[in-house]
Amino acid sequence: MAAPGKHPEMRVWQERPLNAETPPHLLAGADTTPIECFFVRSHGPLPEVGGSPSLVVDGLVGRPLELRLAELPARFDARTLTATLACAGNRRSELAALRAIPGQIPWGAGAIGTAVWSGAPLAAVLREAGVRAGARHVAFLGRDEASGCAFGGSIPLAKALSGEVLLAWAMNGRELPREHGGPLRALVPGYVGARSVKWLARVTVQREESRNPFQRDDYRLVPAGREPGPGVGVALGELPLNAVILAPADGATVPAGPLAVEGWALSGGGRAIERVEVSVDGGRAWSQAELLEDRGPWAWRLWRARLALSPGPAEIAARAWDSSGTPQPPDPAPLWNPRGYANAAWPRARVVARA
């Protein structure tokens, strides 16, 4: 299967709508992800956004707005920031290996990418509209038809006013590509990708969380043993602390002797990555990895470790800590949930070292 405009080695799960993830070797070593290598997660076909589209800002505001998208860059000071976008279902395949997760894309660890985004801070737009008393949440609505309705979701008002949430029109210095939500998307750094609504048509300030099915029924952490359904479980927001090994690949054969291990670590809520450790014996002995360039609080932190492997099979594991001191869980089994979200267990790569 192919994804037009994307790197030929992208792993395409579905062509229409396009759902494609990035193989680890295309993520390794690049602290921002080229657009052709950036994963795509779309629930419905690409919407046609013709004419001179506008963005409606309504709900609990003093002055409802209808803003022509073409006028946004002139009307609001742009902010540019580096942020990692991660799908809530990233690393689902590891959970599905423990117990089936039917009806969901079995994403490996490549439903993630880091880009430089530019747009108007949502806070500035809301300031112009004037948020009224009683407001608690800000809902986004897209223009696509996904399972019979436009895709939507919401974030707490405090996050919406934080300054880092963008109405983004550019990605890596280019006009926002259509498959990534162009001409305009919400970009909610530190939150699951589902809240970064693409093809943004409407921003509504309201008392309650969005009732859109992608907030009310889906993208919720449902306890194992319960049936997903409207309002069941917790609506996903902030990303958990997570880390992935990008090289060597799981299942690889490598030369015995010195070994370079690399990967990324990321936390939600703007928490910094403080330490990453790597083990070549499945997690008994650990060495500290070197943290590479800091691209700010909303971006993953790439890391690298130089270790030594004796001939034979080895299990490489990694674990990260963020500024809250919270450790990553070693084992994915207790994290299993019916929709397969938020797998943040220690990543492991089983390799064979040849003498």
Ligand code: MTE
């Ligand atoms: N917005 C709309 N309108 N429709 C969608 O299907 N998918 C969401 C989010 N925004 C989606 C959407 C999900 S689940 C993710 S992970 C991100 O977009 C993926 O963004 P990307 O395709 O630019 O990588």
